[in-house]
Amino acid sequence: MTTEVITDIAQAEQGTSLWQDAWVRLKKNRLAVCGLIVLLIMVMTALLTPWIAPYAFDAQNLDLGATPPSAAHWLGTDIFGRDMLTQILYGGRISLAVGFIATTVALLIGVTWGAIAGYVGGRVDAVMMRLVDILYALPFMIFIVLLMVVFGRNMLLLFLAIGAVEWLTMARIMRGQVQSLRQQEFVEAAISLGLPTSTIIRRHLVPNALGPIIVYTTLTIPGVMLLEAFLSFLGLGVQPPQTSWGLLISYGADTMEEYPWLLIYPGLTLTVTLFSLNFLGDGLRDALDVRGSRD
Template structure:
């Protein structure tokens, strides 16, 4: 939603010099700079940068994602390649190219962690996107329209809530087959429930705000009110919830993998790696600790980022 605004702003800047009431050019230029800096998203960015914990977390997440997706190309071993010379878990060494050692099957641990990271990040993002799309649509419709629409949608949510999560996912997996990407969608289908409730609550409080009334008096249609007035105002909550959902989804995925419903070996994820490592933690604690370190770092960072974003996106808190 930031994009079209920027376009308008550019046009405005262009027009500024034509208007007779902005004769003092130098002054209006100064004012322009001032204005440019004060736009909502830029000022939110500035506040985010000022929040050290959130900023470092964001950088760390980006760094982790970068390493996970680009790193494998620079390693001499791939994640499913077995080093027949080191068929047992071996400690790290620089000489044989296993920088973090190998697992019990002689596969390079670093390569597997990076591959696992790719899967975990993908699951986290895709599943959360699905959850956001459904959750925001359903929640804002229910909250804004109210009445029977609200009743029907929320009863559906209630029914889905009482179906046990695992049962639900297992059914979905059986129906759709064990497709890797379908799993994301399956998880997303579960996660949207809470999302929709949060969005509905927020929308209901917003609906009675005066600025919604004033938009209606200005002739805005319901669609416009939802997209221009409601959704931008709940975006802060949504973003925070997203950053909290991503780690949740990553954890859920690792649990599914543990049950044999998630990624199938030799493909792996952080969760799968941890459960593998847990089985051998008495012999080689390394295979548990290192993936767990990656996972918890990522989860921590997402949480810090979520908090930081919430503070940064609320313009009234200044």
């Protein structure tokens, strides 16, 4: 009997958790692993931007103007003589921050709303989910535009506005998960022990629904980043002197015929990030699908 067979038998006897099995299945998905690596590189680069950017963020050379990629400026410069690589690095900090923070806001609202509706049930569930249906019917882009016009264009409002319109699907997903879990033995045991509803939801129901929550998170972040890019493209998102990938794409689109690199590089960076998040989300969905893994 070989050493590998003995190791496999020992692992089978010890057993593995859902998360260990999911990690093993995720590692077999090359696209998901590549997406995870690219995403980690993007995040680390954003965090280290002040130290690795080749030029200062506000450094410009009007005499230089827009120049194509060169040894001094790897991705060229814009019409103000600013280094495009530096602009993309600093823009990534804003775009990734919008994606992660707005998604966190959406998850907090959606998970809380869906868990309460699914666990309490009855009229409370009916009223809460009918409100979700009504909100689904509203044109959220107009809602965000009105918020930005009425309350001003600032980063905090942008985070909250995007997060406030992205929670509806999470609420429906969480409600369905809680409805399938609330009849389980561990929930009935918690009720028999006299635990309050908030504790049952927080300590028993939400942790057991982390799989769908994680998957939805990885699929929501690219959607939020794309929404921010669209708002910035319309001039309603990030405002100068700050920048984001969406704002850089907007500037590049205006001059794409004369200076195509101003559009190509920010657009390529955003595309690679969105693909990485989608690949990772698809990989996590497959890895956490227990029924699919048994087939």
